[in-house]
Amino acid sequence: MHLLLTLDALLFRMVGGQLKRFAKARKDLLVAVNEMVRHMFDEIDYILEGGNAERFASLYGNDPKSHQNATIGNTVRNEKENCIKVPKIYWEFTCKAVLTMEWIDGIKLTDQAALERACLNRRKLIDLGLYCSLRQLLEEGFFHADPHPGNLVATDSGSLAYFDFGMMGDIPRHYRVGLIQVLVHFVNRDSLGLANDFLSLGFIPEGIDIQSVSDALQASFGDGTRQSRDFEAIMNQLYDVMYEFNFSLPPDYALVIRALGSLEGTAKLLDSNFKVVEKAYPFVIGRLLADSNPDMRRILRELLICNDGSIRWNRLERLGEAISEQASDSAEESPDSEGNSSDPLGWKSFDMRSVVNATEDLLLFILSEKGGRVRVFLLRDVIKAADVFLQDEVAGVLNEKPEAREASDSEVNATYTRVAKGFHYLRQAVKLAPELWTAMLIRMALKPEVHRFSFDIISALIMHLSHKLPETFWICMSRHLHKLVRNHTSDEL
Incomplete structure (x- = not known):
């Protein structure tokens, strides 16, 4: 077997070398060939595969969120059945050419009828x-x-x-952080950020104009109407750009793409509408909130704050909604509902201590010297929200319908709605861990930066509203006249 593989490897290298020399193939072709050859030999080294299996089992087979007893109310629910299983390796019967492992009875994920007969929840299997x-x-x-x-x-x-643990990958931390950053920049449609990510990860050859890569990536996004979260569609959007600029993917990153593609393809057998990027979003947000590493905090800020300093209220609203739903689920969860939990593994939940710490770090950044532009936009949004609130009051007094406003105000109204929802979600989150939130808010309230910014907000509101005195006057007059008419009508009756 080794002799045949060695001959195949030599043939691959010969063909690759000739293609590179005469057909002007990509310069990293031989790198790809070498990586493929390495995996060919790895896959027939059963000592290595057995070691991979045991390492995989130690990292993921005994996951505490899968094996621990979950307490709900006064009952204890054993979740041991919802876990990752890895066959045990019998080393006394294993050698480089023979792999002996535990037999595990199971149902193929392609056997829909057998899954239904076993009453297995497909969504839980996908989540797992x-x-x-x-x-x-x-x-x-x-x-x-x-x-x-x-x-x-x-x-x-x-x-x-x-x-089958013959083909495994191992990516260092900076590549894992880079993967999260690429995902965030893609979700933000930040083409320049993506181009810089590719440069820092070593995907782009030296001397390539970053702005040209950014422009090509921006063109691949289209007009924003085809923002698919289907992994295959996303890669199709990027492949042309990668080929045009001669991207060179590190071997382990090529394996990451393969793994994500295989994962989505497998999951679609159970759910045809499955989209790996969309489903992974809660986990990525959870990682950003839980990891206090400066790189992860920076990525979290990029997710919530635009490059110009304006706040992405839609993202903040979505995050707040997810945390708020967790609060609602915790309040409504009962022993009878344990089998129908929408999140049996708990991986879509947020650790409230991490949420509070991330919120405090974000507020400290906004109040810092680097957050000056964010404060300017935040002040602008507060004033816009105050304007809409005032308009709502006027509409209420004059019995006007809010939808009668001009279409040009739709963005302002959306900002007001999101700010209002933000406070609602904050109240819901506080219910989950009131002591943590109270302690954090007290710490923030004692900071001089908070006092200064609060004074700036109050001053700006007073100055802004002072220019609206005529409007305020008519609001008061309208209320007064409305009250007089109502009293007069009641007297006549």
Whole structure:
């Protein structure tokens, strides 16, 4: 076997060398060939595969969120059945050419009828596989590069069993952070940020004009109407740009793309509408909130704050809504609903201590010297919200319908709505951990920067409203006349 593979490897290198020399193939072609050859030999080294299996099991097979007893109210629910299983390796019967492992009975994910007969929840299986894959790619870095349906089975107890650990990847932390940053910049449609990400990760050759790459990426986004979160569609958008500028993907990143593509393809067997980027969003946000590393905090700021300093209220609203839903779920959850939990693994939930710490860090950044532009935009949004509030009061007094406003005010109204929702979501979040939020708010209230910014807001509001005295006067007059007419009518009756 080794002799045949060695001959194949030599042939691959010969063909690759000739293509590079005469057909002007990509300069990284031989790198790709070498990586493919390395994996060919790795896949027939069963000592290595057994070690990979045990390392995978130690990292993900005993995941505390899957094995721990979950307490709900006064009851204890054992979640051991919802876990990742890895076959045990019997080393006494294993050598470089023979791999002996535990037999695990399971159901192929392609066997829909068998899954239904076993009463297995497809959504839970998808969540289980997705959560495990995201932990591999974004937390630990050691990942299964080939999670296709042949390497995964569902057990009768609802666990997901992994097989075939010959093709594994191992990405260092800075690449994992880079992967999160690429995702955030893609979601933000920040083409220049993406181009700089590709440069820092070593994807772009030296001497390439970054602005040209940025322009090409921006063109690949289109007009914004086709912002698909389907991984295959996303890669199709980027492939032309990658080929045009001769991108060179590090071997492990190529495996990441393969793993994500395989994951989405496998999940679509259970749910045809599955989109890996969309489903991964809560996990990515959770990682950004939980990790206090400066790089992760910077990425979180980029997600919530535009390059010009304006706040992405829609993203903030979405995050607040997710945390608010967690508060509602916690309040409504009962022992009877344990089997129907929308998030049985808890991976879509947010650790409130992390949320509070991230909120405090974000507020400190806004109040710092670097956050000056953010404060300017925040002040502008507060004034806009005050204007809309005043307009609503006028509309209420004059019995006008709010939708009668001009279309040009729609953006202002949206800002006001989001600010109002933000306060609602904040109240919901405080219910989850009132002591943490209270302590944080007290710490912030004692800071001189908060006093100065509060004074700036009050001063700006007073100055702005002073220019609206005529309007304010008519508001008061309208209320007074409305009251007089109402009293007069009641007297006549």
